[in-house]
Amino acid sequence: MCNLETYVRFPRFQLLTVDIRVMLFSEGTKYGCGHYVATRTVNKIDCMRSTCTKSVRHPPHCRSSDCAIYYGPARSETITYRTTEFCEHCDYWFKGSRVR
Numbered sequence: 001m002c003n004l005e006t007y008v009r010f011p012r013f014q015l016l017t018v019d020i021r022v023m024l025f026s027e028g029t030k031y032g033c034g035h036y037v038a039t040r041t042v043n044k045i046d047c048m049r050s051t052c053t054k055s056v057r058h059p060p061h062c063r064s065s066d067c068a069i070y071y072g073p074a075r076s077e078t079i080t081y082r083t084t085e086f087c088e089h090c091d092y093w094f095k096g097s098r099v100r
Contacts, residue, residue, distance in 0.1 A: 022044065022045065022046055022047045022052060022054040022055060022071050022072055023044070023045045023071070023072050023073070023074065023075035024038075024041050024042075024043070024044055024045075024071055024074050024075060025041070025042040025043040025044070025045075025074070025075055025076040025078075026038040026039075026040065026041050026042060026074050026076070026077055026078070027039060027040045027042055027077075027078045027079075027080045028040070028077065028078075028079065028080065028081075029079070029080065029081045029082070029083065030079045030081070030082045030083075031083055031085060031086055031087040031090070032083060032084040032085055032086055033086040033087055033090040035087040035089075035090065036077050036079070037087055038074070038077070039080070042076075042078070045075060047072075049068075051064075051066065051067050051068060052067065052068045053067050053068060053069050054068070054069075054070075054071055
C-alpha cells in the first residue's frame with residue numbers, strides 16, 4: 001500500500017509509526033451481507049510519494065516492482081443505497097453455482 005512513515009517520539013523512547021496513504025472518498029451500496037461496494041469516487045487525497053503508482057509524483061514510465069500499487073483504506077464511505085440482497089460475490093458463494 002502507499003504509505004509514508006512518520007516516526008513520532010513518545011516518553012520512554014517508544015516509537016509510533018503513522019501511515020499516510022492515498023485515500024479515497026467514495027459513494028456506494030451497502031448490501032445485506034454487510035459488504036460495501038463503491039459505485040463512485042468523490043475525492044482522492046494524494047500521499048505525494050514517488051514510490052506510489054497512485055500518486056501524481058510517481059514517474060510515468062517507472063517499472064519498478066518496489067512501487068506500491070494499491071490504494072490505502074477508504075477515508076469515507078457514503079452509503080447511497082441499501083439493499084437486503086447479497087453482493088455478487090456472496091450471492092455466488094452462499095447460493096453456489098448450482099443456482100445459475
